[in-house]
Amino acid sequence: MDDIDLDELAASLTLREENQAIKSYQNTVAVSCPACDLQFDDLVVCKENPTSLNLSQQLDLCVGSADGQAVIFTHKK
Template sequence: MDEIDLEELAASLTLREENQAIKSYQNTVAVACPACDEQFDDLVVCKENPTSLNLSKQLDLCVGSADGKGVIFTHKK
């Protein structure tokens, strides 16, 4: 996986939620996941270490890091 340019990636996505622990974006323009090259559904940026996520759906996940933060790309099944 190449280095993730979080600023460039986020500019193409729609911000959905931001709180103290995370920032999440929806992929509304069919951007490819940097890890698997498939379209992803959401990007979650972990702002705190550690961060806990409560997932309400079964998802495939690709993970990486950018700017020292964990990033998660979700793929709905």
């Protein structure tokens, strides 16, 4: 996986939630996941270390880092 340009990626996505721990975006324009090249559903940027995520559904995840932050690409099953 190449380095993730988080600013460029986020510019193509729709911001859905931001709080002290995370920032989440919805992929509304069919951007491909930099890890697996499949379309992803959401991008979660972990702003705190450690960060806990409470998932309400079963998801496949691809993980990377950008600017020292963990980034998670979700793929709904």
